Amino acid sequence: MAATGGTGRPEKRKAITQAATTVFGREGYVRASMDAIAAEAGVSKRTVYNHFADKETLFLSVALQNSAELTETIRALMAKHLDRVVDLRRDLAGFAVDRARAVLSAGEHGALGRAIRAEVANIPADVLEAWLEAGPVASLRDLAAHFEVLAGRGLLTVEDPALAAEQYTLLTFHGVAERSFWGAVPVADEEVERIAAVGVDAFLQIYGTPAVRD
Amino acid sequence: MAATGGTGRPEKRKAITQAATTVFGREGYVRASMDAIAAEAGVSKRTVYNHFADKETLFLSVALQNSAELTETIRALMAKHLDRVVDLRRDLAGFAVDRARAVLSAGEHGALGRAIRAEVANIPADVLEAWLEAGPVASLRDLAAHFEVLAGRGLLTVEDPALAAEQYTLLTFHGVAERSFWGAVPVADEEVERIAAVGVDAFLQIYGTPAVRD
DNA sequence: CAGGATAAACTACACCGGGTAGTTTCTGAG
């Protein structure tokens, strides 16, 4: 019967979610088996079902958790690069590179995002919305807030910070994301840096103040 | 044993590839069953295996075919909007809207692309490369050629046509593609038009000649 | 040109080995 809630020993639960993240990220939802997840967690299948009602519940749970964690990671990268900007072009490019690496690294950080994108047609609308809200939408909002500050300091000319954040993301990130199929295919580091650089160039042609646009 | 080649009655073969495109697009590779494909084609399962060695061969075959067809569709849209440009902003936006609709329509045109993106980790590298070459890469090249012509006419200031084509695609298309998860989630028509409009605005701020940039 | 033989292709259906989600039962440990 097992509630979806916090039944059972917390450390087992942690091991299960960790294992599920790994296996779902590696195999995708359909291919991943509950046996494999239990084995990866070093736990019996009985224990898995003691913590999570069924496969779908487990998947959606780790998906949401992963989304929030990744958003937190990106938020930290933003703080690192955009809180104390001295060289705008350099800092924007630095954030772009770090974010691309964080999301598209072979590790399971972004791998689960691939699984969600693959399974999106079979995810309930409200859960999908929650995932978006905890992940991409939140990051976009964070970035927009940073751009607003930078505009206030006269470093950017931004009328619609949300739009600027989206276009920055498109120009510096989505090209790599698409090329690497969201991390499934490796992309060389220098390629990531090159794309970040030309993306920031383009971004600054749109939003840079004259002092920085050249 | 059935070769992958041209064995069997051509019309049956056509029915099978058509059905496979539909079912793979709707269900994804793993969920789609050969029984379902045979049923959809109105053909016995044995006939399917008479034409295609196995499930993977069938999938990769229709994937490649679909990629080429979609490229041809987009090529036609480019010709329609960009061969005789009179109002650059309007024509660039018109192409963006039409392409987004063509690729992201609920119909199976782009649905198979979702299946490939979902399965990309399990696709042989050479087949993936062929798919890219017949699809996205080809479209990018076509678009770059058009931009070069427009630059020659003094309508755009373009040093690297390939880069301009990629950035145009990012700014006017990838935002919608991501938002709709490549067609899995519907996007309102006016939203597509809005994104195309602001995307073209940004693009022209980067590449427009002074006469058209305002 | 008619028509029947021939070979290739297709259908229907049963079948196999294997794998899956989820449940249950029994056992042992804290």
Place this chain on the structure above:
DNA sequence: CTCAGAAACTACCCGGTGTAGTTTATCCTG
């Protein structure tokens, strides 16, 4: 006495094959 481990069990579904009989196209013969 409660919870978790181990493993077997149920009730499927899937990819792929084998077979026996039927359709379809082709072509040769009269």
